[in-house]
Amino acid sequence: MKLESARAQLAEWGRQMSREGLCPGTSGNLSVYDPAEGCMAVTPSGVSCGAVTPEDIVVMDLDGRVLEGERKPSSEWALHAILCRRHPAARAVVHTHSVYCTTLAVLGLPIRPVHYAAAAAGVREVPCAPYRLFGTRELAEQAAETCGDGRAVLLGNHGPVVWGEDLPGACALARDLEFVARLQWQAMAVGTPSVLTEEEMDRAMVRFRTYGQGK
Numbered sequence: 001m002k003l004e005s006a007r008a009q010l011a012e013w014g015r016q017m018s019r020e021g022l023c024p025g026t027s028g029n030l031s032v033y034d035p036a037e038g039c040m041a042v043t044p045s046g047v048s049c050g051a052v053t054p055e056d057i058v059v060m061d062l063d064g065r066v067l068e069g070e071r072k073p074s075s076e077w078a079l080h081a082i083l084c085r086r087h088p089a090a091r092a093v094v095h096t097h098s099v100y101c102t103t104l105a106v107l108g109l110p111i112r113p114v115h116y117a118a119a120a121a122g123v124r125e126v127p128c129a130p131y132r133l134f135g136t137r138e139l140a141e142q143a144a145e146t147c148g149d150g151r152a153v154l155l156g157n158h159g160p161v162v163w164g165e166d167l168p169g170a171c172a173l174a175r176d177l178e179f180v181a182r183l184q185w186q187a188m189a190v191g192t193p194s195v196l197t198e199e200e201m202d203r204a205m206v207r208f209r210t211y212g213q214g215k
Helices: 004-019 077-086 099-107 116-121 137-147 167-190 198-208
Strands: 029-034 039-042 058-060 066-068 092-095 152-155 159-164
Touching (some): 004 039, 116 167, 116 198
Antiparallel strands (some): 029 039, 152 159
């Protein structure tokens, strides 16, 4: 079985993201990319992340050819593939419909630096891409273009997508951005949020490079 470890990891983290409410219903999709194998494991289309098993995971190349799996791959597979192609460090992509990030996406707003945790995305603010129909090449290309050199982007009227150097890291970033988006929305509801300056965010981004264990 190709990418057996990745399949198990995707099922485990899919259940976790579903329990946390970041992927309600059948929304959201996750992938792990293995450049040595030249393929990625991705969650299936129309199946709740909370119910996905390793056997449900689809293995495919970045051109869309299914190599293993009985299910249809996520309709957003091209979004995962293009981010892995454009970012050499990307090994996992996570797309959710988390409520507060999606609220900002509906408003067409970026995630602004109302909290230093936003620096985990590697940019001063997380941009919002114009709306494109879900599951299309146009959405994937627009998302990648808007994302630029960062690790995250909001899809207009849709939801957030992030990439990381591994699946736990990508899921952690999705959580962090939902936290910041909630702070931003709540602050906007009662006043004008205070945002960190460019200099403050630049310093925070440098600090994040050595944050955590083993660095």
